[in-house]
Amino acid sequence: MSEVLVVIDHAEGEVKKPTYELLTIARRLGEPSAVFFGSPEQGDAVAEKVKKYGAAKVYVVDDAQIKGYLVAPKAEALQQLAEKTSPAAVLLPSTFENKEVAGRLAIKLGSGLITDAVDVDESGTTTQSVFAGNYTVQAKVTTGTPIITVKPNSAAPEEAEGAGAVEAFAATVSDAAKTAQIVATQPRQSTGRPELTEAAIVVSGGRGTGGNFEPVEGFADSLGAAVGASRAAVDSGWMPHAFQVGQTGKTVSPQLYVANGISGAIQHRAGMQTSKTIVAVNKDPEAPIFELVDFGVVGDLHTVLPAATEKITERKG
Numbered sequence: 001m002s003e004v005l006v007v008i009d010h011a012e013g014e015v016k017k018p019t020y021e022l023l024t025i026a027r028r029l030g031e032p033s034a035v036f037f038g039s040p041e042q043g044d045a046v047a048e049k050v051k052k053y054g055a056a057k058v059y060v061v062d063d064a065q066i067k068g069y070l071v072a073p074k075a076e077a078l079q080q081l082a083e084k085t086s087p088a089a090v091l092l093p094s095t096f097e098n099k100e101v102a103g104r105l106a107i108k109l110g111s112g113l114i115t116d117a118v119d120v121d122e123s124g125t126t127t128q129s130v131f132a133g134n135y136t137v138q139a140k141v142t143t144g145t146p147i148i149t150v151k152p153n154s155a156a157p158e159e160a161e162g163a164g165a166v167e168a169f170a171a172t173v174s175d176a177a178k179t180a181q182i183v184a185t186q187p188r189q190s191t192g193r194p195e196l197t198e199a200a201i202v203v204s205g206g207r208g209t210g211g212n213f214e215p216v217e218g219f220a221d222s223l224g225a226a227v228g229a230s231r232a233a234v235d236s237g238w239m240p241h242a243f244q245v246g247q248t249g250k251t252v253s254p255q256l257y258v259a260n261g262i263s264g265a266i267q268h269r270a271g272m273q274t275s276k277t278i279v280a281v282n283k284d285p286e287a288p289i290f291e292l293v294d295f296g297v298v299g300d301l302h303t304v305l306p307a308a309t310e311k312i313t314e315r316k317g
Contacts, residue, residue: 002030002088003057005081007101008050009093013042015049017198018093020157022150023053027160028122030088033057035081037066037074043166051164053157059169066173070180071097075104077171082109084169087145089124094149095197102147111144118154118253118274129274152198153253153276196243199226201256202272204245206230208261208282208301211238215305216260222312228252228272230262246271260301264289281305 004026026032034055043060066073092098106113117126203220229239247270257275
């Protein structure tokens with residue numbers, strides 16, 4: 001059975017949920033092998049986590065000469081690993097950085113590339129949402145090793161015990177790949193909530209909040225959800241741009257999306273309409289968002305959300 005390389009999504013060795021989703025998808029295509037870019041000292045701990053989802057091997061790539069630069073060194077390292085292992089496919093979580101890495105890797109390997117897949121079947125055929133989520137298309141790489149980036153929440157992680165054998169891989173990074181250096185970073189302050197693009201539940205607020213996001217945030221916290229915002233809320237200065245969901249913001253595809261005080265303009269729909277279940281709270285019964293939802297509540301979010309939060313808290317207590 002051919003190997004399928006899965007690039008681990010992590011923060012300081014803490015493996016993120018999209019990795020487990022990709023390992024689950026990779027088992028459809030072959031034998032998953034995880035690729036960890038990080039400190040060798042963290043390799044064993046990471047291997048213990050990913051082997052529970054079928055990782056037969058864990059290639060540990062010391063990121064000492066990679067993390068200080070933009071995407072080119074990582075693409076070179078993956079190229080060298082792919083040339084050594086001849087994988088059936090290379091899967092990466094669909095982040096801005098990984099899509100750039102995937103593009104460079106595809107060029108280096110002379111392979112086809114598919115980005116932002118929302119499903120990959122046993123034959124390697126992918127499903128993508130296109131034209132602001134209004135259509136789905138299927139595509140398959142026909143040249144070289146398929147390089148595929150997959151959106152978070154595209155599969156339910158399924159456990160399957162793997163060997164998790166740790167193997168150090170020494171990559172040689174060229175000087176040409178080190179021309180774009182990271183000279184400073186500003187750590188993002190933690191809110192204690194899930195990352196917006198990875199969350200299984202997203203609760204968003206729009207113009208209808210009137211700038212008061214407390215009901216939205218309280219409801220989100222009761223569900224363990226991420227908080228999002230419409231462009232109107234961001235343009236009004238009520239929330240930072242990092243929280244914006246939509247065509248000019250972030251695209252999310254959670255299991256549950258709750259839109260509060262959001263009219264449902266096409267720009268917002270483009271960022272969330274592939275969500276599995278959509279709920280809207282809006283006091284305007286004619287709001288376009290109701291054309292899209294699975295469940296709708298006509299009412300003032302400042303009344304509905306606190307009541308819902310109270311009920312959820314009672315059930316959890």
